[in-house]
Amino acid sequence: xxxxxxxxxxxxxxxxxxxxxxxxxxxxxxxxxxxxxxxxxxxxxxxxxxxxxxxxxxxxxxxxxxxxxxxxxxxxxxxxxxxxxxxxxxxxxxxxxxxxxxxxxxxxxxxxxxxxxxxxxxxxxxxxxxxxxxxxxxxxxxxxxxxxxxxxxxxxxxxxxxxxxxxxxxxxxxxxxxxxxxxxxxxxxxxxxxxxxxxxxxxxxxxxxxxxxxxxxxxxxxxxxxxxxxxxxxxxxxxxxxxxxxxxxxxxxxxxxxxxxxxxxxxxxxx
Numbered sequence: 001x002x003x004x005x006x007x008x009x010x011x012x013x014x015x016x017x018x019x020x021x022x023x024x025x026x027x028x029x030x031x032x033x034x035x036x037x038x039x040x041x042x043x044x045x046x047x048x049x050x051x052x053x054x055x056x057x058x059x060x061x062x063x064x065x066x067x068x069x070x071x072x073x074x075x076x077x078x079x080x081x082x083x084x085x086x087x088x089x090x091x092x093x094x095x096x097x098x099x100x101x102x103x104x105x106x107x108x109x110x111x112x113x114x115x116x117x118x119x120x121x122x123x124x125x126x127x128x129x130x131x132x133x134x135x136x137x138x139x140x141x142x143x144x145x146x147x148x149x150x151x152x153x154x155x156x157x158x159x160x161x162x163x164x165x166x167x168x169x170x171x172x173x174x175x176x177x178x179x180x181x182x183x184x185x186x187x188x189x190x191x192x193x194x195x196x197x198x199x200x201x202x203x204x205x206x207x208x209x210x211x212x213x214x215x216x217x218x219x220x221x222x223x224x225x226x227x228x229x230x231x232x233x234x235x236x237x238x239x240x241x242x243x244x245x246x247x248x249x250x251x252x253x254x255x256x257x258x259x260x261x262x263x264x265x266x267x268x269x270x271x
Contacts, residue, residue, distance in 0.1 A: 004172055007067045008100060010021065010097045010099070011097070011104070012092065012095060012097025012098070012099050012100040012101065012104055013099060013100070013101045013103070013104070013190075014101050014103030014104050014106070014107065014188060014189040014190060014193055015189055015190040015191055016083060016189050016191045016193075016194040016195045017188065017191040017194045018188070019189075019194070023095070026094045026095055027108060028111070029094055030091070030094035030104065030152075031092070031108055031111035031112045032110040033093070034089055034091065034105065034113075035111070035112035035113065037070075037087060037089045037112045038070065038087070038089070038112060038124075040108065041068045041070070041087065041113075042083070043066065043067040043068055043115075043117070043134075043137075043138060044067070044068050044087075044113055044115070044116055045062045045067040045068065045069055045070060045073075045117040045118070045119075045137075046070050046072060046102055046105070046106070046116055046117065046118040046119075047059055047062060047069045047070065047071050047076050047086075047119070047121075048071075048072050048073065048074070048101070048102035048120075048121045049072065049073040049074070049080035049121065050073070050074045050076065050117075050122075050247075050248040050249055050252070051072055051077070051121065051248065051249045051252040051253065052077060052080055052081050052123045053131060053252075053253075053258055054122065054124075054237075054252055054258060055071065055073075055080055055081065055121070056081050056083065056120060056265075057124060057258065057270060057271075058119070058121075058123075058124065059082075059083045060083065060270045061124065061125065061130050061267065061270065062086075062117075063083065063085050063086070063129075064130065064270075065131055065133075065134035065205045066129070066134065067117060067134060067137075068085065068086065069083070069085070069086040069087070069088060069094075070085065070086075070087050070089055070116075070269050071086055071089070072088075072090075072091045072100075072102060072105065073090075074091055074099055074100055074101070075092065075097075075098060075099055075100065076099075076247055076248075076249055082103045082202045082226075084112075086238050089105075091104065091105045092104075095266060101189050102118060102120075102121070102168075103168065103189055103190075103211050103225075105271070106118055106168065106173070107178075107182070107187050107188050107189050108178070108180035108182075109173050109174075109175065110175050110178035111179035111204060111231070112119045113175065114142070114174065115131070115137070115140065115142075115172060115173065115174045115175065116172065116173055117133070117137045117171070117172040118168065118170075118171055118172070118173075119169060119170045120168070120169045120170070120172070120229045120236065121248065121252075122236060122237035122238065122248070122252060122256075123169055123170060123233075123235060123236045123237070124235035124258075124261055124262065124265060124267065125170075125231055125232070125235055125265065126232065126265045126266055126267060127242075127266065127267060128200070129231040129232060132230075132231065133170065133172075133231065135230065136172070136227070137172035140174055140227075141174040142173070142174045142175060142176045142177075143174060143177050143180070143225060143261065144167075144174060144177055144218075144225040144226070144227065145172065145174065145177045145213065145215070145224070145225070145227070145230075146169065146170065146171050146172045146175045146226070146227045146229050147168060147170070147171030147172075147212070147226060147227075147228070147229060148166065148168075148169050148170050148171060148228065148231070149165075149166055149167070149168035149171075149226075149228040150164050150165055150166075150167045150212075153266065162234070164213070164216065165210065165211075165212040165213045165215065165216045166212045166215040166219070166226055168188060168211055168212050168243045169233070169236060170229050170231060170264055171229055177224065177225070179216065180218070180222070180224065181215065181218050181224070182197065183197055184197065184198070184218055184222045184233050185198030185199065185200075185214075185221070186198060186214035186215070186217040186218045187199035187214050187215065187218070188211055188212060188214060188215060189211065189214065190209055190210055190211055192212075192214030194211065194218065198223075200221065234264060234265065235264070235265050236249070237252055237255070237256045237259055238259070244245070258271075259271060
């Protein structure tokens with residue numbers, strides 16, 4: 001199976017090596033629209049739709065803990081289902097990228113909201129973990145973030161103690177933390193060494209090639225306050241096949257059973 005990188009050739013996927021500096025003007029205009037859409041929402045939680053069934057389940061989970069689902073979408077889902085109590089934002093309206101990942105608006109949180117919870121499109125949590133996250137995110141002080149901290153492994157047998165990155169599979173960021181990350185040039189996007197504000201003599205090279213390595217760099221080298229989100233990944237579909245010939249929508253439908261995952265997590269009543 002060969003890699004299909006056609007969808008990863010614009011900055012819409014969250015990659016500083018592909019970012020056009022002229023787009024900063026579009027960012028400012030777009031963020032003003034996003035800010036207006038989120039006005040009055042105290043607890044926004046980004047639910048990025050790449051598969052409508054999964055998005056509906058995520059919205060139900062977010063609503064169950066008193067947060068407001070903010071539904072964005074990749075270009076493959078033209079009209080995602082928006083539940084009562086959820087808010088739809090067309091994050092790609094000003095850019096018209098062929099593909100946009102949730103990482104794109106995640107990088108610019110300081111421009112449009114005080115805090116933003118987020119998770120992968122292919123993650124579901126138990127009610128217990130949802131309650132834990134809702135409380136953790138609500139109590140998060142400005143200037144701090146929460147995210148899932150990963151560890152590197154050697155040949156899949158031995159775990160290396162030093163964490164590699166903060167994985168955006170689940171987390172919450174705040175306005176001042178987002179601003180600090182932007183000012184230091186190390187946020188959520190891939191290849192943060194190409195960020196216009198990155199001035200460090202340390203060149204991370206390959207370790208900056210994925211999302212979240214910039215956050216770990218911010219945490220280690222700039223005093224960034226980041227807390228680990230300690231939840232089970234049993235409900236993470238981990239749709240790795242989407243980097244190949246299948247779309248993520250197809251991968252989630254053909255490879256995983258949302259009914260079985262919900263039953264395993266004890267949230268089947270939401271189906």
